[in-house]
Amino acid sequence: MPEPTYQPMTPAEVRVLRDELDAKGKKLVFTNGCFDLLHAGHVRYLNQARALGDAMVVALNSDASVRELKGPSRPVNRERDRAEVMAALRAVDAVVIFGDKRATALIEEIRPHIYAKGGDYTVDSLNPEELAALKSARSQISILPLVAGRSTTNTIERMMKPADGSGPLRLGVLGSGVGSNLKAILQAIEEHALDAEVVVAISDEKDSTFLKTAKAAHVPAHFVDGGHNPRRFNDAAHKEIAEHLQRAQVEVVVLAGFMRILKEPVLTAYADRIVNVHPSLLPMFKGARAVQDAIDEGELETGCTVHLVTSEIDAGRILAQATVPILVGDTAEVLHQRIKVEEHKLLPKVLSEWPRK
Ligand code: GAR
Numbered sequence: 001m002p003e004p005t006y007q008p009m010t011p012a013e014v015r016v017l018r019d020e021l022d023a024k025g026k027k028l029v030f031t032n033g034c035f036d037l038l039h040a041g042h043v044r045y046l047n048q049a050r051a052l053g054d055a056m057v058v059a060l061n062s063d064a065s066v067r068e069l070k071g072p073s074r075p076v077n078r079e080r081d082r083a084e085v086m087a088a089l090r091a092v093d094a095v096v097i098f099g100d101k102r103a104t105a106l107i108e109e110i111r112p113h114i115y116a117k118g119g120d121y122t123v124d125s126l127n128p129e130e131l132a133a134l135k136s137a138r139s140q141i142s143i144l145p146l147v148a149g150r151s152t153t154n155t156i157e158r159m160m161k162p163a164d165g166s167g168p169l170r171l172g173v174l175g176s177g178v179g180s181n182l183k184a185i186l187q188a189i190e191e192h193a194l195d196a197e198v199v200v201a202i203s204d205e206k207d208s209t210f211l212k213t214a215k216a217a218h219v220p221a222h223f224v225d226g227g228h229n230p231r232r233f234n235d236a237a238h239k240e241i242a243e244h245l246q247r248a249q250v251e252v253v254v255l256a257g258f259m260r261i262l263k264e265p266v267l268t269a270y271a272d273r274i275v276n277v278h279p280s281l282l283p284m285f286k287g288a289r290a291v292q293d294a295i296d297e298g299e300l301e302t303g304c305t306v307h308l309v310t311s312e313i314d315a316g317r318i319l320a321q322a323t324v325p326i327l328v329g330d331t332a333e334v335l336h337q338r339i340k341v342e343e344h345k346l347l348p349k350v351l352s353e354w355p356r357k
Helices: 011-023 040-050 063-070 079-087 104-110 128-136 152-160 180-190 209-216 235-247 290-296 332-352
Strands: 028-033 055-061 094-098 114-118 140-144 169-175 196-203 221-223 252-255 274-278 301-308 318-325
Touching (some): 011 028, 011 094, 011 104, 028 040, 040 114, 040 140, 055 063, 055 079, 104 128, 180 209, 209 221, 274 332, 290 301, 290 332, 318 332
Parallel strands (some): 055 094, 114 140, 252 274
Antiparallel strands (some): 301 318
16 A cells, blocks of 8 residues: 555645735634544534635644643544645645644644634633643634534544444434424433434425424425325325334434325335324324314313324324313413424433333
C-alpha cells in the first residue's frame, strides 16, 4: 500500500495562512477536536463552521491527548490517518495536530478570526484559558448546534452490538399530520430511552409537518399519493408503501397519526408488526372523531391506546393505554393536546419493550 503523502501543517504555517487571509480582509475559522471516527454529524458541523469564514483549519488532538480526554479505548483511528481523512473534506483547508488537552497555545499562535465549537458548549463553559487566549486574539466565538443522533460514542456502541438481530429496532413511521408522535419517537431514541432507528417515514400529505419533521431529522422521507378518498389508499399506493418499508428493512411499522386505512399487501407482510396510536380508550370511540366523540358522550375520562393493526379498524390487540381526564369546558383541540402528552410517553415505551425474535 502506498504511504500517505499528506503532511499536517505546522502552527507557524497556519499563521502564515491566517495573515495572508487577513491581508485580503478574509477570515480564518478555527475548530478543534478528536474526530477519531468521522461521521455525518462531524461533516455537517464542519460545513457549518467553514461557512462562517473563508478558510478553515482543524486542530486535531494527538493520539496521546485523545487518550487523556476520552479514555484508553480511544482514539479509534491514529492521528496521521485522522489528519489525512480530515484534510480530504471539502470544508477543511488545513489540519494541525496538537498534543495538549487544550488548544490555548495554538490559538495564541494562530490568532484565528473565528473560533467554532460544537453545541454542547456555551461561551461560559469554554475552558477559561482558551477563552482568555481567544479574547486576546480578538477571535469571534461561534457555538454551532450539535447534530442530533450522531456521535462517535453512538457509532461505537452500534458497532459493538452482536450481529444477531438485536441491534436498534428498525421503525417505519407513517403519518398524515403534525408529526408530534414521530418527534417523540425520535427524541426517545436520542435520549437512549428507545433503542431504535426510524429508517423511513411515509406520509400521504405532501406538505405535512410530519414529513418536514422527518426530513429535519435526516430520516428518509417519502410522500405517497393515496388518491382522492382521504381515508383510503388506492392499490398502487399500498404497493408503493410496502416497497418503501421493505427496501428500508423495517421491522415494525408505526402509524403515528396516519389517517388512511392500511390494507394488503402491507397488512400481511407486517402481520403483528404494525402498531397504531389512537386518541381514545379503545374499544371506545373508534374512528377519526375519537376526541370529540368522547366529549359529546359526556365521558369523565378518555385517553390513548397503542394497539396492533388488523383489517378491522381500531380493533387489533391492545398493547397499552393511558387515561386522561376530560375537564369542564374542554374543546376537542385542548383535550387532544393533553392526550398527545400521554401518547408521546406511551408509544415510545411500547416500542422500547418490543419483543425481539
Ligand atoms: C394523534 O393524536 C393520534 O392518536 C391520532 O392522530 C394524532 C396525530 O398527531 N390518530 C388517529 O386519530 C388515528 N385514528 P401527531 O401528528 O402530532 O403525531
